[in-house]
Amino acid sequence: MPGRGAAPDTVLAGIGLMTVAMVVVPLMDAIAKYLGQSLPSLEVAVGRFVFQAVAAVLAALVLRQRLTLLPRPFLRHALRGAALAGATLCWFTAVQRMPLADGLAIFFIEPMVLTGMSALVLGEKVGPRRWIAVAVGFLGALVIIRPGWSLFGIHALLPAVSAIFFAIYLILTRSLAGTTSTLSMMASAGLTGAAVTSLALLVTTAAGIPGWTASAPTLLQWPLLASVGIISFFSHVLVVMAFARAPAAVLAPLNYIEIVSATALGFLMFGDFPAPLTWIGIALIVGSGLYIAHRERRVRAHEVRQTAAVPGENPAGPAGIGHAES
8 A cells, every 4th residue: 555655646546446446336236236137136146256257367368467266275265255255145136126325325334344353353453432433333224224124124134244244255355465466366256256156046946946046148138247247347456456556544435435326326227216214324324434444544543653663563454445346
């Protein structure tokens, strides 16, 4: 990450790249929602991972970069891909029934989940004010889920489950940082996700479970399935490029641009618009997420000052990663 002395033009470029990524990501969700009207969400998830892996391999060939499809430690990389598969399946299933903005607002408890997991799993210190912000974020999710339960049933909980899976994915991503290249991590996640979702689709199809039985995509659906994987790959590349140019504390708040983009796409494509109570929940979740990002910036700045005072120490802070999935 660039330090405080990074050139303003470089930081501005990072902000621009992150903004484009956050505008583009909901387009993937909208296409998945559209496909989910005629294909099982599990089949859409298979397409997303297959085409993401293909995009990563093609990018490596074009850029002449070495690609490791089964990087080590293999088990942790496999678990990372499986966690992303769980997050994707829950999310695609949720948006079949729910408006994009409502589902995304609930999903944005992910920074709160990640904060809790960082304390419990990685042993990172989380102060009382950040725990209060976590509680406020979950309260905001409950504000949205409560009326959503009567409209969407158990689907109202799926974005929260997706957020938990995605937080696990980020924890594993953080622990694997530096073990292989970004393209290799994207390709391995795509292959693992494709394997997990394909196996699940075979089982549900063989069992004849209604709504989870595979069907042959039409000529129109094939390019749409490909676009889901390609948009996922493209948006993640933009996020990586943004974080190479601007500090995480600057970019983290830009994640919430997704709410605006998702609301606009949901209204234009499906006629959905969040209810007033949903906006209250969104405000609570976004506010708590912004506060956690602010506290994270303060903590990292304090650690940098301590490191400067004690030569030889180099505390590693957590990398910020947006909703754009690898």
